[in-house]
Amino acid sequence: MVSKKLQQLKDKFGSAIQQADVVNDMRLLVYIDPASVKPICQYIFRDMDARYVISIGSDDRPYSGKFLVFHQFAFDKEKILFSIICQLPGENPRIDSISGIIPAANWAERELKDLLGIEPVGHPYPKRLVLPDAWPDGHHPLRKDFAWNKIPEGYDEEREFDFDETPPGCTAVPFGPFHPTLDEPEHFRLYVDGEFVRGCEYRGFMVHRGIEKLSESVLGYNDVPMMAERICGICGCVHSLAFCQAVENGAGVIVPPRAEFIRTIMLEIERLHSHPMWVGLACHLVGFDTLFMQAWRIREPIMWLAEKITGNRKTYGLGIIGGVRWDFTPELIAETRAVLDKLESEWRQVVAAVSKDKNIMARTSGVGMADKALCKEMGLVGPVARGGGVDIDARRDHPYAAYDRVDFKVITHNTADVWGRVVVRMLEVFESINIIRQCFDKMPQGPLVADITTELPAGRVGYTSIEAPRGESHHFAITGDDNRPRRWRARAPTYQNLQGIPAMIKDQRIADMQISLGGIDPCMSCTDRMETIDIRTGARKSWTKAELLSLSRSRKG
Numbered sequence: 378m379v380s381k382k383l384q385q386l387k388d389k390f391g392s393a394i395q396q397a398d399v400v401n402d403m404r405l406l407v408y409i410d411p412a413s414v415k416p417i418c419q420y421i422f423r424d425m426d427a428r429y430v431i432s433i434g435s436d437d438r439p440y441s442g443k444f445l446v447f448h449q450f451a452f453d454k455e456k457i458l459f460s461i462i463c464q465l466p467g468e469n470p471r472i473d474s475i476s477g478i479i480p481a482a483n484w485a486e487r488e489l490k491d492l493l494g495i496e497p498v499g500h501p502y503p504k505r506l507v508l509p510d511a512w513p514d515g516h517h518p519l520r521k522d523f524a525w526n527k528i529p530e531g532y533d534e535e536r537e538f539d540f541d542e543t544p545p546g547c548t549a550v551p552f553g554p555f556h557p558t559l560d561e562p563e564h565f566r567l568y569v570d571g572e573f574v575r576g577c578e579y580r581g582f583m584v585h586r587g588i589e590k591l592s593e594s595v596l597g598y599n600d601v602p603m604m605a606e607r608i609c610g611i612c613g614c615v616h617s618l619a620f621c622q623a624v625e626n627g628a629g630v631i632v633p634p635r636a637e638f639i640r641t642i643m644l645e646i647e648r649l650h651s652h653p654m655w656v657g658l659a660c661h662l663v664g665f666d667t668l669f670m671q672a673w674r675i676r677e678p679i680m681w682l683a684e685k686i687t688g689n690r691k692t693y694g695l696g697i698i699g700g701v702r703w704d705f706t707p708e709l710i711a712e713t714r715a716v717l718d719k720l721e722s723e724w725r726q727v728v729a730a731v732s733k734d735k736n737i738m739a740r741t742s743g744v745g746m747a748d749k750a751l752c753k754e755m756g757l758v759g760p761v762a763r764g765g766g767v768d769i770d771a772r773r774d775h776p777y778a779a780y781d782r783v784d785f786k787v788i789t790h791n792t793a794d795v796w797g798r799v800v801v802r803m804l805e806v807f808e809s810i811n812i813i814r815q816c817f818d819k820m821p822q823g824p825l826v827a828d829i830t831t832e833l834p835a836g837r838v839g840y841t842s843i844e845a846p847r848g849e850s851h852h853f854a855i856t857g858d859d860n861r862p863r864r865w866r867a868r869a870p871t872y873q874n875l876q877g878i879p880a881m882i883k884d885q886r887i888a889d890m891q892i893s894l895g896g897i898d899p900c901m902s903c904t905d906r907m908e909t910i911d912i913r914t915g916a917r918k919s920w921t922k923a924e925l926l927s928l929s930r931s932r933k934g
Contacts, residue, residue, distance in 0.1 A: 378455045379405045385425065390417055403456050403775065404626070406838060411446075411463040415473045418448055418461060422479050427452055427459065428769070429756045430842070430851050431868040432475075432485035434493040436521045437464075440836065440863075444470040444495055448482075449840065449851065453774040458840060465495065474500040481756030484876055492519040507582045511536035518590055525587065525594045541578050544568050552890060554583060563899065565878070567887065574882045574890065579875065589865050597860040598624060598833065602696040608867060610691065611654070612845040614647045616867055617696040619843045619852035622777055623865070624698055627839025627856050630827055636700040638820040640778040642713075643686070643695050643703075644843070645809040645816075649720065650679045651846035652802045652809075655898050656731070659799055662892045663740040668730060675723045678716050685709070698833075700826030710817050717810045728803045741795035745881045745893030748793040755877040758870050759848020760805070761897050763789045764797030771844035783815040795896035835863065845870055847898045871899050 379399050386407065387394050393413035398406040409417055421427045430449035437445045441464070448461040463472055474497035476483045486497035487506035494517035497503070505512075513531040517523060543549045553564035562583045568576040588608070592601045605620045606613035618640055625632060632640075657672030680690045687693040687703050695701050705713070731737055752762045762769055770787040772780040788804045790797035833856050840853040848870030857863030874897040882893050 378402065379457055382425070382452065382455075382457065382459065383407065386417070386421075389420060393417065400626075403458065404840070405457060405459045406462060407460065408462045408464065411465060411472055414446075414448070414461070414463050415475055415478065418475045419478045421450055421459075421461070425452075428753070429479050429481045430458070430849075431756075431853075431866070431872075432482050432489065433853050433864075433866045434489040434495050434519070435855060435864040436493060436519060438467045439521055442467045444493065446472055446489065446495060447838075447853065448475065449853070451775065451842070453769050456774055456776070458775055458842060460838070460840065469496075470494065471496040471498050473498050476500050476502075480754045481873060481876065484872065491517070493517050494520065507585055509534075509536070510539050518587060521593075525590045538564075538580050540566055540580075544576060546570055547575050550887065552577075552894075563875075565890075565894075567882075567890065569887055572886050572888070573884055574887055576883065577879050579878070581875070589867070592862055592865045593857070594861075598698050598862070601862070601865065602698075603694060605867065606692050606694070606696075609845075609869060611651045612647065612847060612850065612869070613691060614643050614693050614695055615843050615845040615850050616852070616869070617693075618644065618778075619841055619850050620854070620865065620867070621696045621698050622841040622843065623839045623852040623854035624833070624856060624862065625839065626841050627837035627854055628833040629837075630699050630829065630833070632700055632827055633824045634779070634821050635704075635823040636825050636827075637779040638782075638816045639701045639703065639705065639825070640695070641780060641783070642705070642813050642816045643683075643693060643701075644778065645812050646679060646683055646686075648809045648846045649806060649813075650676050650683070651898075652806050653679075653724070653727075655802055655846075656727070656799065659741070659795070659892065659895060660731070660737065662895045663737055665734065665737060668727065668734075672727060675720060675727065679720065682713060682716050685712070697826065699829050700824070702825070704825055705817075705820070714814070714817065717813060721807065721810050724803075724806050731799065731803060737799070738796055740889075741799060741892060741896070742792065743794050744885065744889045745795045745798075745896045746793050746885075747877055747881050751877060751880055755880070756873045757848075757877045758873055759845070759898075760798045760801040761848065761874050761877070763787070763801045764795075764799075765793035766791040766797075769849075771842040771849045775842045777841060777843060779816060779819075780812075782819060783812050785812050795892055798896050798898075832860070847871060848874060871897065875899065 379402055383397050393410045396408040422429055427450040430451050433447040435445040437443050444465040446463045450459045474486055476486050484506055486500055489495040491506055491508045511533040513529050516529040547568040547570050550567040550569050552567050554562040564580045566578045567574050588604055602617040602620055606617040608616040653672045653676040657669040661669035684690045695703055747757055747761055747765045749765055749767055752765050752767045766789055768787055768789050773787055785808045788801050790800045835856050835858050837856045842849050842851045851868040853866040854862045855864040882890055
């Protein structure tokens with residue numbers, strides 16, 4: 378099937394295809410003439426109906442004298458991950474933007490410009506994404522000649538964001554930088570007409586930690602999984618193992634079967650604490666706090682179990698290149714089975730309660746719409762896509778660990794709203810329980826780590842997708858010297874799903890913003906701040922807690 382896809386491209390574009398590496402029957406690397414990147418990507422995305430995954434840049438000047446751009450696509454039905462590679466000159470790197478034909482590439486191309494100085498020519502919205510507006514021009518942190526701990530001269534950390542002009546007839550309403558309920562800072566500037574949201578501008582990356590830079594300059598192969606686990610407080614095991622898999626894929630490391638089963642079990646345990654937590658939070662966001670508390674009570678034994686297996690409730694420290702650190706004893710397997718039995722019984726009661734609750738259905742039905750067309754255009758993944766009837770799941774479509782040796786259903790729903798995402802997450806809990814039980818039945822004896830006796834080869838490209846609770850996490854690595862990757866890129870599911878929010882909330886009531894954003898399961902934080910803008914004069918005012926209390930009690934405004 379990989380050869381067929383490659384031949385299809387050669388037939389269409391001929392000499393623009395410079396080189397192709399068929400890694401195996403699920404991985405393909407195709408080097409193309411950069412001048413043809415736009416029509417080739419359009420053909421792959423539209424005519425061949427591939428799913429856009431992410432675009433990645435790399436400073437390869439110390440090795441080849443060039444910059445590299447990788448456009449990653451997936452053919453899910455054929456189980457193929459597919460990379461289009463362009464080599465750009467070492468001076469003034471520029472490449473035609475594909476965001477006009479693939480809107481999902483918008484953020485990734487802005488990131489190429491911010492972090493590597495690769496200009497996406499013709500980008501429809503070439504505003505900074507990752508770097509703050511105060512960052513001086515001409516300094517790109519992911520270039521190899523930029524030190525990991527450097528702060529350029531001229532950086533003004535007090536400078537505010539340069540927001541877009543508020544559309545005529547609208548009022549700008551800040552939503553963030555701290556979410557009123559969830560964790561992590563994000564800022565949406567909502568443009569509101571009465572009660573309805575007509576548009577928004579997103580500004581984030583306020584706590585960008587530069588971990589990809591650290592992996593290329595300070596940390597070694599087996600240090601990075603520990604750091605990758607801290608990308609996310611929910612999907613940490615996913616990111617840790619995804620990094621390992623990307624390196625293993627590139628370097629040709631074969632993981633022992635027992636380690637593959639243990640990886641599968643822990644990834645599903647991660648889903649089993651994430652989905653109940655999210656269902657509880659969703660109920661909290663719509664005012665059903667009893668179910669919020671019940672969902673979290675039911676989840677708690679999973680956290681105790683994770684601590685017993687790994688020593689920690691959340692950061693498991695499981696992944697190392699070539700295997701895992703922790704094993705399951707027969708006693709631990711028996712205890713895990715008992716916890717799963719109880720969880721399954723209690724979760725059925727939660728599903729029955731939520732499925733019949735008219736208030737939850739009323740608050741989530743028709744809210745935060747993301748249909749199949751939007752999922753395709755914006756590259757939406759995970760329960761957001763499956764709740765819109767898009768039948769994708771990296772566990773089945775791009776199998777890894779031991780997922781090709783267990784049976785499970787991919788849960789979908791066709792309402793395309795927040796309610797659909799609630800249903801998908803609730804039912805996926807039962808599939809996770811089913812997968813873990815099968816793993817215990819089939820897990821072989823044997824070593825936990827591959828016997829790696831030589832240094833990993835440098836300059837190999839590896840990439841992988843793992844289905845996190847929030848959706849597909851895609852990791853990309855180029856192996857390097859000195860026991861560390863030459864390039865590592867982690868694309869979390871929220872990176873793609875957040876790009877769908879402006880369309881999901883457009884023309885919806887501002888009161889539904891909270892559950893619409895919560896529906897994609899981001900991590901936002903709970904520190905309140907409020908700002909008003911007089912659209913006639915442009916004057917801004919930040920309100921103190923005392924002023925807000927006084928305003929509410931006086932019943933004015």
